[in-house]
Amino acid sequence: MLHEVMQACLSSGNWEDSWIDERIEEVVRMGLADLIKINIGVDQAKREVKMRAKGLREFSQKYIAEIPKVCPNRARSLLCTDQIYLQPKAILTNTRSGHNQTSLLAISELHNVEEDIWSPTYGLKGKLDATVQAVISDPNPPFPRTITSGPQPLEIKTGRAVAGMEHRAQTMLYTLLTAERYGVEVPSGLLYYTQSEEVVRVPAIRNELRGLIGARNEMAGYMVNRTRKSEPRNVDEQAQNRDLEDGPAVHSFLPPTINDERVCNRCYALDICMLYRKVSMPPHYLVSLLLNKILIQAVENVIDTNSPIADTYELKTVHLTPPQTSFFKKWEALLALEEQDLVRFKKELWTMGASEREAKGRCFSFMVIDPSHRLTQPKTSGSRDNKIHQFTYRFVRAGGGAPAASLLNGHMSEGDAITVSVEPDLLALARGFIVELTPVAVVVGVDHELSLDTITSRLAALRNSRTVVQVIFRIDKDELFGGMGRIRDNLAQLFYANGDTRRLELVVDLKSPVFDDTDPTTAAPSPALAQYSAHLNPNQRQAMSKVLTAHDYSLILGMPGTGKTTVIATIIKTLVRMGKTVLLTSYTHSAVDTILLKLKDDADFGILRLGNVDKVWSFNGVSLFSEFLIHCGMMVHRFTLTCRDLRSRRGERQIQSSSWSTSS
Numbered sequence: 001m002l003h004e005v006m007q008a009c010l011s012s013g014n015w016e017d018s019w020i021d022e023r024i025e026e027v028v029r030m031g032l033a034d035l036i037k038i039n040i041g042v043d044q045a046k047r048e049v050k051m052r053a054k055g056l057r058e059f060s061q062k063y064i065a066e067i068p069k070v071c072p073n074r075a076r077s078l079l080c081t082d083q084i085y086l087q088p089k090a091i092l093t094n095t096r097s098g099h100n101q102t103s104l105l106a107i108s109e110l111h112n113v114e115e116d117i118w119s120p121t122y123g124l125k126g127k128l129d130a131t132v133q134a135v136i137s138d139p140n141p142p143f144p145r146t147i148t149s150g151p152q153p154l155e156i157k158t159g160r161a162v163a164g165m166e167h168r169a170q171t172m173l174y175t176l177l178t179a180e181r182y183g184v185e186v187p188s189g190l191l192y193y194t195q196s197e198e199v200v201r202v203p204a205i206r207n208e209l210r211g212l213i214g215a216r217n218e219m220a221g222y223m224v225n226r227t228r229k230s231e232p233r234n235v236d237e238q239a240q241n242r243d244l245e246d247g248p249a250v251h252s253f254l255p256p257t258i259n260d261e262r263v264c265n266r267c268y269a270l271d272i273c274m275l276y277r278k279v280s281m282p283p284h285y286l287v288s289l290l291l292n293k294i295l296i297q298a299v300e301n302v303i304d305t306n307s308p309i310a311d312t313y314e315l316k317t318v319h320l321t322p323p324q325t326s327f328f329k330k331w332e333a334l335l336a337l338e339e340q341d342l343v344r345f346k347k348e349l350w351t352m353g354a355s356e357r358e359a360k361g362r363c364f365s366f367m368v369i370d371p372s373h374r375l376t377q378p379k380t381s382g383s384r385d386n387k388i389h390q391f392t393y394r395f396v397r398a399g400g401g402a403p404a405a406s407l408l409n410g411h412m413s414e415g416d417a418i419t420v421s422v423e424p425d426l427l428a429l430a431r432g433f434i435v436e437l438t439p440v441a442v443v444v445g446v447d448h449e450l451s452l453d454t455i456t457s458r459l460a461a462l463r464n465s466r467t468v469v470q471v472i473f474r475i476d477k478d479e480l481f482g483g484m485g486r487i488r489d490n491l492a493q494l495f496y497a498n499g500d501t502r503r504l505e506l507v508v509d510l511k512s513p514v515f516d517d518t519d520p521t522t523a524a525p526s527p528a529l530a531q532y533s534a535h536l537n538p539n540q541r542q543a544m545s546k547v548l549t550a551h552d553y554s555l556i557l558g559m560p561g562t563g564k565t566t567v568i569a570t571i572i573k574t575l576v577r578m579g580k581t582v583l584l585t586s587y588t589h590s591a592v593d594t595i596l597l598k599l600k601d602d603a604d605f606g607i608l609r610l611g612n613v614d615k616v617w618s619f620n621g622v623s624l625f626s627e628f629l630i631h632c633g634m635m636v637h638r639f640t641l642t643c644r645d646l647r648s649r650r651g652e653r654q655i656q657s658s659s660w661s662t663s664s
């Protein structure tokens with residue numbers, strides 16, 4: 001939240017206390033869903049963010065300027081304007097330089113916030129908090145002597161630790177991304193620590209960068225193993241590979257654990273790391289374990305009695321039974337298989353030209369922005385009601401030899417997630433969704449501005465030419481918008497030491513669900529409820545009865561056309577009549593909307609539709625749910641309602657429906 005407040009300040013240039021307070025109110029309100037997850041109240045969140053934001057104004061007074069500001073006693077002998085003369089000193093710490101060797105910093109311009117940069121050259125991706133024009137000067141006379149001036153990544157850190165290794169590594173890698181996106185050399189990056197109110201310069205040191213890229217390559221080497229199946233040695237192994245009970249045969253896809261008690265016990269990934277250690281072990285790690293006299297029962301079940309993390313490992317995994325580890329392994333492997341399919345398409349953006357990909361129906365090549373289309377102006381800074389759809393552009397084919405094929409010929413349609421790139425230099429400049437598609441034009445809603453002036457100057461720098469170029473875009477279908485991360489995390493949550501034990505019992509251990517003896521629709525006090533099921537056939541009524549008597553869950557299985565949607569709609573109406581609130585959710589938006597369409601005409605209660613507004617059902621651009629459609633952010637699925645809104649609507653909105661798909 002503090003990141004968003006600071007990004008809003010940088011974007012607007014407004015650092016007034018009252019304005020910052022308003023932004024804090026706004027981001028806390030918009031982050032309601034996240035607050036619920038971590039069980040923090042709105043007031044507490046506001047207090048916390050305000051406390052951490054108290055240095056923002058001073059940050060601006062120190063660092064936002066055309067040239068670095070100096071304090072009076074250093075500037076007295078220098079030729080400075082009065083304005084500079086009175087300002088505090090804009091010190092930039094460099095933890096790698098010698099004693100007392102500091103420099104001065106001015107941030108003279110903001111280039112972008114939350115820039116998503118993909119680098120095919122280095123095989124890296126990163127989302128930069130901000131990219132700023134940094135002017136760095138030597139503090140010693142004669143002042144000002146500029147050491148460097150140019151775009152640099154600025155990372156905002158809210159913790160206490162200053163310039164830890166991981167922060168430095170991240171910032172250093174971001175210098176590579178910035179250089180690739182801006183076409184200039186980027187000698188350093190900046191880290192701003194909000195608690196110590198310190199800005200640290202992180203020089204891009206060649207040898208360290210080489211080490212980081214080496215580590216990246218090593219990690220990538222492991223991850224590639226995930227897609228490499230072991231060659232079966234005989235027919236038995238062939239059969240075994242086909243049987244997913246034990247997961248497909250794959251090489252180790254994670255590096256060995258580092259077994260450092262201090263580091264591992266403070267690691268944010270400890271739970272998941274230990275879980276994977278329990279269910280799969282890299283073959284070469286078996287050797288190192290044996291050398292360290294660690295006992296191994298089987299590849300899938302390490303017994304670690306004397307490594308430095310043995311106690312932690314025991315604590316995190318001792319509760320897992322063999323069937324549970326098999327379950328995790330099987331479903332993790334299935335997720336990986338599905339991911340491979342998505343990654344296969346994703347890779348094409350890096351490896352295929354736009355025309356080649358268009359032939360496969362997954363890209364619009366040779367596109368230009370239609371200047372006659374009125375652009376949606378960016379929301380006021382700090383607004384989070386739709387972080388993805390900030391700008392709207394209409395693209396048409398470029399003239400002069402452009403392919404004449406209809407845009408409707410491929411596999412792209414309204415609501416699809418897309419990336420907008422300029423081939424080959426600027427990949428994934430903006431991401432968003434197709435809002436409208438006709439044979440000759442596509443309208444997209446995206447997260448970043450596509451300024452032709454900025455893009456032209458960057459292309460000139462990247463291509464080492466001053467020639468004014470026509471900016472030709474490619475629009476690619478983004479296959480892995482949401483990814484499998486959340487699904488994998490949900491799966492893992494079942495198996496953690498303090499995880500979701502109730503669902504573990506029901507879903508993994510297959511504990512039988514419990515049902516009441518009496519169906520409430522036929523019970524004496526509530527005969528009126530029976531009217532809702534009067535139109536159902538006996539099988540449908542039986543299914544409905546099972547659902548209404550379930551304590552845990554009830555599954556309805558039916559062939560297409562057997563009336564499942566009708567049963568679900570009837571169940572919803574009955575439950576609402578019983579005074580209950582219903583959450584209707586599905587893997588796809590269309591499945592949710594199909595049921596809502598059934599309810600639309602005769603429901604006498606309110607419905608709160610949560611979802612990406614560009615993907616919710618509409619006809620000729622008009623949403624049928626417009627009167628009760630609540631628009632929330634796409635990727636992060638944030639509520640746009642205030643707490644008060646939600647409270648006041650609790651009584652009137654009795655169905656909450658939402659859809660989570662890989663692209664929601």
Ligand code: SF4
Binds near residue numbers: 258264265267269270
């Ligand atoms: S817990 Fe796992 S991921 Fe974390 S530091 Fe240790 S070995 Fe690395």
